[in-house]
Amino acid sequence: MTHPNHARLAAVYGRRPVVLAPMEDVTDVVFRRLCRSVGADVAMTEFVNVEGLLRGCRNAKRKIRLADDDRDTAIQIYGADPDRLAEAAEVAEAAEPFFIDVNCGCWVPKIAGRGAGAGWLRDPEKMVEMVRMIVRRVSLPVTVKTRIGYGPEDRMPILDLARRLEDAGAAAITIHCRTAQMGHGGAADWSYAARAKVGLQIPVLVNGDVRTADDAMRALESTGCDGVMVGRRAIEHPWIFREAYGLLRDGARVTPPTRGERLALCKEHLVANVGERGEPHGVRVTRRHLSGYLSGLPGAAQLRQKLNLCDSLAGCLEILGSGREPGPTSHADGAQR
Numbered sequence: 001m002t003h004p005n006h007a008r009l010a011a012v013y014g015r016r017p018v019v020l021a022p023m024e025d026v027t028d029v030v031f032r033r034l035c036r037s038v039g040a041d042v043a044m045t046e047f048v049n050v051e052g053l054l055r056g057c058r059n060a061k062r063k064i065r066l067a068d069d070d071r072d073t074a075i076q077i078y079g080a081d082p083d084r085l086a087e088a089a090e091v092a093e094a095a096e097p098f099f100i101d102v103n104c105g106c107w108v109p110k111i112a113g114r115g116a117g118a119g120w121l122r123d124p125e126k127m128v129e130m131v132r133m134i135v136r137r138v139s140l141p142v143t144v145k146t147r148i149g150y151g152p153e154d155r156m157p158i159l160d161l162a163r164r165l166e167d168a169g170a171a172a173i174t175i176h177c178r179t180a181q182m183g184h185g186g187a188a189d190w191s192y193a194a195r196a197k198v199g200l201q202i203p204v205l206v207n208g209d210v211r212t213a214d215d216a217m218r219a220l221e222s223t224g225c226d227g228v229m230v231g232r233r234a235i236e237h238p239w240i241f242r243e244a245y246g247l248l249r250d251g252a253r254v255t256p257p258t259r260g261e262r263l264a265l266c267k268e269h270l271v272a273n274v275g276e277r278g279e280p281h282g283v284r285v286t287r288r289h290l291s292g293y294l295s296g297l298p299g300a301a302q303l304r305q306k307l308n309l310c311d312s313l314a315g316c317l318e319i320l321g322s323g324r325e326p327g328p329t330s331h332a333d334g335a336q337r
């Protein structure tokens with residue numbers, strides 16, 4: 001019998017989803033929850049090494065642990081050996097994610113150079129067989145996140161590859177519209193996603209450089225893809241999800257987060273991370289987000305400076321408390337945009 005998540009994936013991906021991209025050391029249980037609270041309805045764990053997973057290593061176990069409210073969260077795995085990937089997919093399946101995503105896009109030399117991540121793009125035939133093997137091994141939907149090619153090919157493999165991945169049983173694919181050699185540099189070329197999508201039945205997500213609601217709209221309209229995936233922008237501005245949905249689903253422009261919301265999110269993220277990791281680690285890992293959350297607020301530079309020097313939760317909350325606008329309107333969210 002087909003796993004019910006196949007139908008669920010088709011339904012969710014049929015609603016033009018804006019998906020939180022898998023990001024190492026970022027898309028943990030706390031950040032996924034936070035993004036869901038501002039509208040993301042699909043999320044992915046950071047990539048998890050199959051060897052760690054199969055050895056039962058603590059870190060890998062932590063990465064695939066899903067919370068009770070981790071609705072529609074996929075687990076992403078990576079590795080260079082098809083058998084090990086298929087075995088690890090079974091382990092991931094036992095954690096009951098929404099689906100399993102296979103990373104075929106990581107460009108980092110120590111990973112791609114060993115044949116994992118974007119390394120698979122050097123041998124598309126082998127990659128397709130690997131995906132077929134995983135699909136046969138688990139009953140959950142299996143999706144693939146990849147790039148347009150390794151670089152610098154004359155003709156990017158993604159156009160043919162996308163069709164072959166569908167034949168191999170992939171339930172959906174995400175295309176990060178850069179080559180592996182580009183890393184995160186240069187502009188993503190969405191036209192590859194548009195061409196890869198032609199003739200495909202399975203959903204395709206376009207990824208790379210979606211930073212605003214307007215970008216999300218343009219990415220969908222110019223490619224005919226089924227949804228978009230957002231990475232870096234979410235780290236600094238998770239409200240991108242509700243802003244994109246406002247435009248995509250309701251044709252409405254959502255007002256930007258207020259000063260009150262920005263400060264509240266800083267506090268919420270700090271409290272949740274300290275609850276998860278303790279002090280000072282929980283405070284330190286939140287810092288990369290705070291600068292973006294405070295962006296545009298008067299006095300943000302001073303707040304950032306103070307926060308960067310503070311390792312205690314109480315201290316950070318006090319600093320953020322001092323960031324409230326003085327005066328009688330300070331509690332009204334809409335008062336200081």
Ligand SMILES: Cc1cc2nc3c(=O)[nH]c(=O)nc-3n(C[C@H](O)[C@H](O)[C@H](O)COP(=O)(O)O)c2cc1C
Nearest residue numbers: 021022023024046047103176208209210230231232
């Ligand atoms: C800090 C960081 C960590 C990332 N980790 C992963 C990962 O674990 N798995 C993955 O498939 N991609 C990973 N990526 C790539 C993103 O998922 C995404 O494809 C890329 O950032 C392009 O999208 P963007 O322009 O919206 O950021 C990572 C990117 C960043 C910035």
